Amino acid sequence: MQLSIVIPLLNEEKSIPELYQWLVKVLEANQFSFEVIFINDGSQDQSGKILDALGSQDSRVRVIHFQKNYGKSQALHAGFLKTKGEVVITMDADLQDSPEEIPELYSLINQEGYDLVSGWKKRRYDNVLTKNIPSKLFNAAARKISGLSLHDFNCGLKAYKSEVVKNIEVYGEMHRYIPLLAKNQGFSHIGEKVVKHQARKYGSTKFGAERFIFGFLDLITIWFFSKFGKRPMHLFGSMGVLMFLIGFMTAFIIGASKLYKLWNNIPDILVTQNPWFYIALSVMIIGSLFFLAGFLGELILRTQKNQKRYKISKTVN
Structure with missing residues (x-):
């Protein structure tokens, strides 16, 4: 199979039929062998019923229903595990990503x-103050920290070799x-x-302004894990x-004096009246705690067990 299209969604009942028809039209016109994997991330509207109907009429459509809303990352993870295509395309279900881009992404x-090829929405149709400007600042920080010269980390339209999605979590x-996860692998x-x-x-949109705050925190987290995730003691x-x-050296100098x-x-004066004594003692205790944190981190790494971060209620095809 040439292509797997992975589409996470939440409450997109109006977009799904149009997106499906658009996808099939483009993919069949280019004679691709393909599958479309929809991940219903706990939708509360009629999205689930529409997806089930599509799956029953077209075996190329596969559907994963989450028990509740777990988030886009978990939805992508579940979709990646199910892919069979040589090339994997991810896109959003809100019709803001065009299926017409797929043939060229596949070729790349x-x-x-x-x-991996990441989409860049160079010209955006979002609110300038609430999305465009914060997005530019966020992407600038992401480029600086990650070392990747990408303009749009947030773009959902991306293409991957199958090996990439099977080797990242x-x-x-x-x-x-x-x-960045792919680069680290x-x-x-x-x-x-x-x-x-x-x-x-x-x-x-399902994303508010808080995503940029969380985005910066996540960026710091992934930078830390990429540098020290497998060696916290370092x-x-x-x-x-x-x-x-x-x-210790400060306490030694105080004692020698x-x-x-x-x-x-x-x-x-008495040693206990010297403020440097308490500073030295505090620094030694904090140092011991840091060392203990590193030891515990190494211990956790060696004993951790993989746990599922979401629950699938039903699958179709």
Whole structure:
């Protein structure tokens, strides 16, 4: 099979039929062998019934229903596990991503050898103050921290080699950073393509301004895990040892000074009256706690068990 189209959605009953017809028209016109995997992320409208009807009439349509709303990252993770195509395309269900982009995205992966191609909505039809400007600031920070020269980390329209989606784990709210997750797994041939962005036709966006705050926090998290996720002792242990040594040396200097003054009968205050004594003691305790945190991190890594982060209520096809 050439293509797997993975589409997470939440309450998109009006968009689904039009998106399905548009997808089939484009994919059949280009003679692709394909499957379309819809992940119903706990929709409360008629999305589930519409998807089931599509699945019953077209075996190429596969449907995953979540028990409740778990989020886009979990939906993508569930969809990636089910893909059978050589190339995987992700897109949103709100008709803002155009299926007309799929043939060229497929060509970039299949013929030009990219591991991942991320869409860039160079011209957007969103609110300038609430989405466009915050998005530009967010993407600038993401480029700086990740080292990837992508203009639009938030774009849902992306193409991947099958090996990429089978070797990355998308969790929490990390769907924004799939290119960075892929890079951390050794998939370095990552490209970008300008894609057409369309104004939302039905309903309203499911993401608020808080996604940018969470996005920055997630970016810090993924940077930390990419650097120290498999070796927490390297960070916490080194910080702990350094702080303990600073505290110990400070306490040693205080003690040596006290002995010198006692030996030479020089009047001096009590050690407990010296503020540097308490500073040294606090630094040594904090250093010990950092070292302990690193040790516990290593222990957790060696004993952790994979747990499912979502519950699937039903699948179709």
